[in-house]
Amino acid sequence: MLYLWLEGSSGSVLKHITVMSEKEPLESGKANPLRWKNFQHLSKHELQLIDDNRYEASFRAGEVILKQGSPSSSVLFLISGLAKIYTEADGHKNFLIEIAQPGALVMGPGAYINSRNTFSVASLVPSRVCFIDFNVFRHLAKTNGAFAESLLEDFCLKALTLQTKMVNLSRKKMPGRLAEALLYLADEVFRSDEYELMLTRNELGEMTNMAKESVVRILKEMEESGVIYSRAPLIRILDRQKLILISEKG
Amino acid sequence: MLYLWLEGSSGSVLKHITVMSEKEPLESGKANPLRWKNFQHLSKHELQLIDDNRYEASFRAGEVILKQGSPSSSVLFLISGLAKIYTEADGHKNFLIEIAQPGALVMGPGAYINSRNTFSVASLVPSRVCFIDFNVFRHLAKTNGAFAESLLEDFCLKALTLQTKMVNLSRKKMPGRLAEALLYLADEVFRSDEYELMLTRNELGEMTNMAKESVVRILKEMEESGVIYSRAPLIRILDRQKLILISEKG
């Protein structure tokens, strides 16, 4: 058992998490359970440093992995599962920023600014998570140029995604935003045009900035016009071209 | 005279820019005309490398400094003046991301991704701009750990700003968004509660995602309730507390 100290906006909580103590061995290249390409730039010794300063934990569906506002002492990777990255603010509904997947670094901008998490992360399905001490991570970025460069590339990609998302949320009307989200899920998350969505209609709304009722209505319209098939947790894209068109036209 | 090749989305343009060939000498610390704190981490030799690979140019108000979609071969700094950073998409109105000021790095995420500018930059007032070859910049980030770390901090700050802006645009209604923009201009750009706005109502709308008519109307409402004074290019914040409240409440 491991106890993690999580300080939320509404006070402090001592949250207890079940941890399986065995860690998969960390190696460079394909075999790496963290599957992050940037680890390729680390030497055996540097990799060992990471390995000595990482912890794994398992989370059930719906559990909070990281709480906005709490000290950000680690970066994290999903080893398996899926999680939502979102911001909270009392009196407002959440805002779902992206779906975190295995192989991708989850690191808030707060790490380099005020050491606070600037978003929350919660598992959507049972997930296994690896936490790496941020100071070690930072040290590697400072001493290993190739690693730093990869990290910069990673950040740039994230910034571009964010910029694109912001602009699209502003420009597109509801059908366009929802179509975009459905395509994102198909292309980036499930890599299939048919998927069992583990997001509620409400969460889909938090992702596209619409009310849950509007999500339902537009999903229905899309079904009526033969663009998708939508039943309960299942989404199937029937006419991808048309969906892309809706996404682009707005 | 210097000729810069700018490739826009609507074809290529050969744009000609008046350049004053003398450059201010580049030194570390306060004396540096670029005033970017991260240059502190560079040695005399590295600074010289920058100096050998930078170019200055002057722009009249309204001139495009950098065009979205064109190859991003340099990063840039404003030496003096102000510029708007915005995205364009045909059939849509622009989206104003932020106001660039002297001392801040202007570098799109595209530099590390596909070497394309992911946004346009246009001067709002007569401005002097310094272009630094990106390859030199990248080289320094790779070989100087402290410089890389500062760059990462810079990117994180930018990412956080972007995230905050995205969430706020989604959550807040028009008065909240406009109040936020007015406060941003007062606090971050003009550093005064009274300023001569060099943005049109339309641009203010591009910044807050509202129609220009709505900008006018809400500005008027704010004036009628004594929160601001607004005449033509002048904005004066009269009741800052109330404006903050509007910005926060929504």
Place this chain on the structure above:
DNA sequence: TGTTTTTATTGATATAAATCACTATCTTAA
């Protein structure tokens, strides 16, 4: 200096989208 072009402002109208008020389903827990 008038003249054109942009920008600001206003009121009326049309649309998009949220909210409210339910009912129906599906899950989860006692």
Place this chain on the structure above:
DNA sequence: TTAAGATAGTGATTTATATCAATAAAAACA
């Protein structure tokens, strides 16, 4: 296995906001 709580779905209504159609001011121009 039912009861309780969440989620999904639907229609009516309200609210926010864009669009349209003008006119008035200002700025750029020639």
